[in-house]
Amino acid sequence: MKTNIKFPYILLIAFLLITSSSYSQQNTKAKADPLPSWNAGNVKKSIIDFVTKTTKKGSADFVPVADRIACFDNDGTLWTEMPLPFQLFFVIDRIKAMAPQHPEWKNTQPYKGILEGDMKAALAGGEKALGEMIMTTHAGMTTDEFDNTVKEWMATATHPKTGKHYNEMVYQPMLELLYYLRANGYKTFIVSGGGIDFIRVWAEQAYGIPPYQVVGSSVKVKYDTTGTQPVFIKLAELNFFDDKLGKPVGIHEHIGKRPVFTAGNSDGDYGMMQYTSTGNGPRFGLYIHHTDAVREYAYDRESSLARLSKGLDDAAKYHWVVVDMKTDWKKIYPFDK
Amino acid sequence: MKTNIKFPYILLIAFLLITSSSYSQQNTKAKADPLPSWNAGNVKKSIIDFVTKTTKKGSADFVPVADRIACFDNDGTLWTEMPLPFQLFFVIDRIKAMAPQHPEWKNTQPYKGILEGDMKAALAGGEKALGEMIMTTHAGMTTDEFDNTVKEWMATATHPKTGKHYNEMVYQPMLELLYYLRANGYKTFIVSGGGIDFIRVWAEQAYGIPPYQVVGSSVKVKYDTTGTQPVFIKLAELNFFDDKLGKPVGIHEHIGKRPVFTAGNSDGDYGMMQYTSTGNGPRFGLYIHHTDAVREYAYDRESSLARLSKGLDDAAKYHWVVVDMKTDWKKIYPFDK
Numbered sequence: 001m002k003t004n005i006k007f008p009y010i011l012l013i014a015f016l017l018i019t020s021s022s023y024s025q026q027n028t029k030a031k032a033d034p035l036p037s038w039n040a041g042n043v044k045k046s047i048i049d050f051v052t053k054t055t056k057k058g059s060a061d062f063v064p065v066a067d068r069i070a071c072f073d074n075d076g077t078l079w080t081e082m083p084l085p086f087q088l089f090f091v092i093d094r095i096k097a098m099a100p101q102h103p104e105w106k107n108t109q110p111y112k113g114i115l116e117g118d119m120k121a122a123l124a125g126g127e128k129a130l131g132e133m134i135m136t137t138h139a140g141m142t143t144d145e146f147d148n149t150v151k152e153w154m155a156t157a158t159h160p161k162t163g164k165h166y167n168e169m170v171y172q173p174m175l176e177l178l179y180y181l182r183a184n185g186y187k188t189f190i191v192s193g194g195g196i197d198f199i200r201v202w203a204e205q206a207y208g209i210p211p212y213q214v215v216g217s218s219v220k221v222k223y224d225t226t227g228t229q230p231v232f233i234k235l236a237e238l239n240f241f242d243d244k245l246g247k248p249v250g251i252h253e254h255i256g257k258r259p260v261f262t263a264g265n266s267d268g269d270y271g272m273m274q275y276t277s278t279g280n281g282p283r284f285g286l287y288i289h290h291t292d293a294v295r296e297y298a299y300d301r302e303s304s305l306a307r308l309s310k311g312l313d314d315a316a317k318y319h320w321v322v323v324d325m326k327t328d329w330k331k332i333y334p335f336d337k
Numbered sequence: 338m339k340t341n342i343k344f345p346y347i348l349l350i351a352f353l354l355i356t357s358s359s360y361s362q363q364n365t366k367a368k369a370d371p372l373p374s375w376n377a378g379n380v381k382k383s384i385i386d387f388v389t390k391t392t393k394k395g396s397a398d399f400v401p402v403a404d405r406i407a408c409f410d411n412d413g414t415l416w417t418e419m420p421l422p423f424q425l426f427f428v429i430d431r432i433k434a435m436a437p438q439h440p441e442w443k444n445t446q447p448y449k450g451i452l453e454g455d456m457k458a459a460l461a462g463g464e465k466a467l468g469e470m471i472m473t474t475h476a477g478m479t480t481d482e483f484d485n486t487v488k489e490w491m492a493t494a495t496h497p498k499t500g501k502h503y504n505e506m507v508y509q510p511m512l513e514l515l516y517y518l519r520a521n522g523y524k525t526f527i528v529s530g531g532g533i534d535f536i537r538v539w540a541e542q543a544y545g546i547p548p549y550q551v552v553g554s555s556v557k558v559k560y561d562t563t564g565t566q567p568v569f570i571k572l573a574e575l576n577f578f579d580d581k582l583g584k585p586v587g588i589h590e591h592i593g594k595r596p597v598f599t600a601g602n603s604d605g606d607y608g609m610m611q612y613t614s615t616g617n618g619p620r621f622g623l624y625i626h627h628t629d630a631v632r633e634y635a636y637d638r639e640s641s642l643a644r645l646s647k648g649l650d651d652a653a654k655y656h657w658v659v660v661d662m663k664t665d666w667k668k669i670y671p672f673d674k
Contacts, residue, residue, distance in 0.1 A: 189549075214593065221586055223582045223612070249559075254549065
C-alpha cells in the first residue's frame with residue numbers, strides 16, 4: 001500500500017524543468033511581442049498603437065507618467081464571472097460552512113434554499129435576500145478573520161466547470177496587458193463592483209495589483225480598541241457600492257484622476273468607460289465581449305447577470321474597442337495549452 | 338520713470354546661478370546625509386537606523402517593498418497649521434469672495450462674523466457653524482470648479498505672519514524625510530483630517546505625493562451626465578471624516594495595509610499612530626512637537642485647536658519618537674536661510 005501513495009519526485013522535477021524552460025521561452029518572446037496571447041488584428045494593434053503614442057516623448061498624444069492611470073473591472077474582465085460571479089460562490093460556501101452554528105437556517109430563506117441547493121428559492125427574495133446573505137458572510141467579524149477566510153476558501157474551493165481554483169481562472173491576455181501597461185509607466189487599478197476586502201486578499205499575487213490600487217464595494221468598518229490589540233470590525237452596513245454610476249465616483253474618491261485607459265465587460269462598467277472616454281486628450285476604452293462558449297462562456301444582451309447591451313450600442317460613439325474573445329484571444333487561461 | 342521699473346535681469350541671472358549652485362551642493366551633500374535639515378541627535382539617528390534595518394536584505398527587521406507603507410498627517414506635520422489650519426483660511430477667503438452674491442450673509446451668522454472679521458462671533462455656533470461654512474465653500478459646485486478655486490487661492494493668498502503662499506510653508510525636514518523614504522522603496526501617503534479634494538490639488542507638486550496616495554475627509558459627490566460633459570457635483574453631505582478614530586479606518590479603506598511608518602503631530606493622529614505601532618514587526622511612529630515659537634509656533638497640551646496631550650503621555654509606551662522642532666530641525670521652511 002505504501003508504495004502506491006509514494007510521491008513521484010521524478011515527475012515533480014520533470015515538471016519544474018519543463019515549466020521553467022517554457023517560462024524563460026515566454027520571457028524571450030515577450031521582448032518581441034508584448035501581448036503574445038493576443039491574436040494579430042485590429043484590437044491588438046489598437047492597444048499597442050495607443051500605448052506607443054502615449055508614452056513616446058515628442059508624440060502629440062504623449063501622456064506624462066503621473067497621468068498614466070489605467071482602470072480595470074474585475075468580474076468578466078480580469079477573471080471569469082460565470083456561471084456566477086465568483087464572490088457569490090464564496091457566499092454560498094460560507095453559508096454552508098456557518099450553517100451548523102445556525103440551525104434556524106434550515107427553515108429560513110434565503111439560507112434554506114442555499115443549503116438545499118435550490119438557488120431559485122434562495123434568490124426569490126431578490127436584492128434584499130442577496131444583501132442579507134452578503135452581510136451575513138461579510139460582516140460581524142474582524143478584517144483579519146475575513147481575510148483568512150477568503151485565503152482559505154481561495155486555496156480550497158474549485159470552479160464547477162473547470163475544477164480549477166478561482167484565482168487560476170484569470171485571463172492570460174489581460175495579465176499580459178496589465179504587465180505591458182505597467183512596463184510603460186501606467187499605474188493599474190481594479191475598479192470592481194465586487195468587495196474591496198475580498199479582492200485585496202489575492203489581487204496582489206494574481207495581478208500584481210497592490211491593495212491600495214483596488215477600488216471596490218465595501219461595508220463600514222469600526223476601529224475597535226477594546227481588546228488586547230486594535231482590530232477593525234466589519235459592520236453589516238453598506239459603505240459604498242462600486243458599480244454602475246458608483247464606478248466613476250469610486251474612481252474620483254479613491255484615485256482622484258481621470259483614467260486614460262479603462263477596460264470593462266458589462267453595462268455596469270459603462271459609467272467608468274464613459275468618464276474615461278469623455279476626457280480631453282488620448283483615451284482608450286476596451287470592452288471584453290464574451291463570445292467563446294467553448295473555451296469560456298458566451299453572453300451579452302440576453303444574460304440577466306452581466307448584460308452587455310448599452311456598451312455595445314455606444315461603442316462606436318465613444319471609440320471603444322471591443323474584444324471578440326473567440327477570435328482575439330489565443331488562449332484564455334494561463335493553464336490553457 | 339520707465340528705467341525705474343525695468344526688470345533687473347542681471348539680478349535674476351545672478352539669483353539663478355546662486356540657487357542652482359546651492360541646489361547641486363545640496364544634492365552632493367544628500368549622498369552623504371539623506372536628512373541635511375535635521376540636526377544630529379537621537380531623532381535623526383532613529384529614523385536612519387529604522388530605514389536602514391527595514392530595507393537591508395538579510396536584516397532581521399527587513400520589510401518587503403510591497404509592505405513599505407508610510408502615512409503622514411498633513412496639518413502641523415507636513416506644513417504649518419497656525420494661527421488656523423490653512424484650509425480654514427480658504428473657507429474665510431471664499432466666504433468673502435462669495436458674499437456679493439449672498440447679501441443676506443450681512444445679517445446671518447456665521448457669515449456676518451467672517452465678513453466683519455469677528456471670528457469669535459462666527460465660531461460661536463460651534464461645530465454646526467463650522468460645518469455649515471465648510472459645506473457652503475466645498476459643495477454645490479463641480480469638482481473641476483472647486484479644483485480651480487483652490488489653485489487660484491493657493492497662487493494668490495498669503496499667510497498672515499510670513500507673507501508666504503501657504504504651499505511654501507511646508508517643512509523642509511519633512512520633505513527630506515518623504516524623499517528619503519521613497520528613495521528606499523517606501524510608498525508615502527497623506528492621511529489628513531483636511532479635505533481630500535483640497536489637498537490633492539497641490540500635494541503632488543508640494544510633496545511628490547500623487548492624488549491616489551492622499552486620504553482625507555470628503556463630501557459625497559454625484560456623477561452627473563445631464564450636461565454636455567459628465568461632471569462630478571460636490572454635495573453638501575459628509576462622506577467621510579478622516580480624523581481621530583477615522584484615520585485608521587481611512588487607512589484600511591483607502592490603503593488596505595497597515596503602515597510601517599507614521600508621522601503625526603496631534604491627538605487627532607493618535608489612532609493611526611497606535612494602529613501602526615501595534616502591528617507585528619518593526620514599526621516607527623514620529624510625533625512632531627511644536628516647540629519653536631520663534632521660527633514657527635509653540636503649542637501642545639494647552640492649545641484648543643491642535644492639542645497634543647495623549648500622544649505625549651503614551652509616546653514611551655508605543656516607542657514613538659518625539660521631534661523637538663526647536664532642537665531637531667536645522668531649518669523649518671525651504672525659504673529659511
